[in-house]
Amino acid sequence: MSELHTLRANGIRLAYRTWGDEDAPPLVLLHGRGSDGADWDPVAPALAETHRVYAPDLRGHGGSDRPGEYAFEAMRDDVVAFLDTLGLDRAVLAGHSMGAVVAYLVAAEPSARPAALVLEEPVPPDPEVPPRVVPSGPQGDETCDWRVIAAVNRWRNDPDPAWWDLLAGIACPTLVLAGGAGSHIPQDGIAAIAARVPGARLVTVEAGHLVHQERPADFLAELRSFLPAPRRP
Template sequence: MDTVEVNGLRLAYSTRGAASAPPVILLHSLGESGSTWDVVAPALAGTHRVYTVDLRGHGSSDRAGEYSFELMRDDLRAALDTLGLSKVTLIGHSLGAMVSWLLAGEDPERVDRLILEEPPPPVAANPPRTLPEDPDPDAPFDWNAVAAVYRQRNEPDPAYWDLLKHITAPTLVIAGGQQSQLPQDQLARIAELVPDGHMTTIPSGHHVHRDRPEAFIAAVSAFLA
C-alpha cells in the first residue's frame, strides 16, 4: 500500500492494472476501507488503472481533527493533483458516493464517468443516525468521522441537490432495491437530476458490490464500456 500527502494528512491507497490504462478511483463507505473493493478491483484492472483509497479517518489513512463530506472531497481533489490524474472515473459507495458526487458537481471537467452506489440522498436520515453507547475503541476507523457524517446525514445541505445539475459525466446510480435502508425514490431523483444520469437496481440491500459482486461488476463494466 502506498500513501499520498494531502492537506496535512497521509491517505493510503493501492493500485492495480497497467499504469497507462484509464484511471478509476474506488471510494468506500463509512466505517470501511479500500479493502472492501478486493473483489471488484481485480475485475476492473484488466481494462483500467484502479486506485482504491482509504478516506481520512479510515483504514490505513491518518486520523484527523475534523471531518466532513467537503473535507473528504478536498482530500480527493488534492490526491488527484498529487498523483497527476487530471481526469478519472469515480466509483463510490455510500459515503464514497457522496464524496464523488461533490467533486463531480464542483469540478465536472475532472470526471470522465461517475458511478454512485447507494448514494445517501440529502434528505434527513429517518430514523436519525446515532452513535452506539459504547463505541468499539479498536475499530479500524475514527469514531469522530462517524459522528461528523451522522450529523451531516441528519441535517443535510439541500444545496447538494443543485450540484447534480452541474455534473457533465455520464452517471450511473446503482440502487440496492427495497432491502436497502435508503429511500429508493430519492435515489431515482438523483439519477433524474444529473443531465446524463441513469439508474439500475440490483436487489441486494445497501452493500451491492459486497453482496452481489458479479451483478455489480457486470453493471459497472457495461457502463464503462
C-alpha cells in the same frame, strides 16, 4: 494482488491500494463508512483488466491519517488533491454509500472533471427520519475514527438542501446503482439523485446496500456496460 502506497494530499497522509497496469486509464474507488480500500477486493482485480485501479482509504479510515475533521467537504478536498497529486486527469470515479457522497461532491467541482461517475447506493441529502444518534465518544467497536461516525450522523440528520443543486451541475456521464428492497438507504432518494444528475442512468440490482460485495458479477456487468471501452494512451 493489490499494492499499498501512501502520499500526502490536502495536508494529510492518505494510504491507497492499486491494481493493474500503470499505463491503463485510471479508475478511482471510494469506500463507504467504516471500511477502507480493501472493501473493493471482490471487484478491483476484474476492473484492473482494463483500468489502473486506485482505492484510497478516506481520512479517518484504514491506514490514512485521523485528523479529527471529517466534514464531507474535507473528504472531497482530499480526493481532489489525491487526483491532482497523482496526475489522474479524467479518471473514472466510483463511490459506495458515504464514498458515493464524496464522489458526487468531487464530480460537482469544476476543477475535478472526472471522465465518468458511478454512484453505488448514494446517500441522498435528505434529513434522516428518525434522526441518527450522534456519539460523543468512542463506543469501542469502531472500524474507523469514532468522530467520522459523529460527523456523518450529524450530516444525515441535517444535510444542506443546496446539495441537490450541486447534483444538477454534474456534467459527466453518470451511473447510479441502487440495491433495491434489501437496502436501508431510501430507494426513492437514490432515484431522486439519478433524476437530478443530467442524463444519469439508474439501475437497480437486488442485492441490498453492498451491491459490489453481494453480487460482484452483476456490479461488474453494469460497469462494463456503462463505461466506454478504454483506450490506452
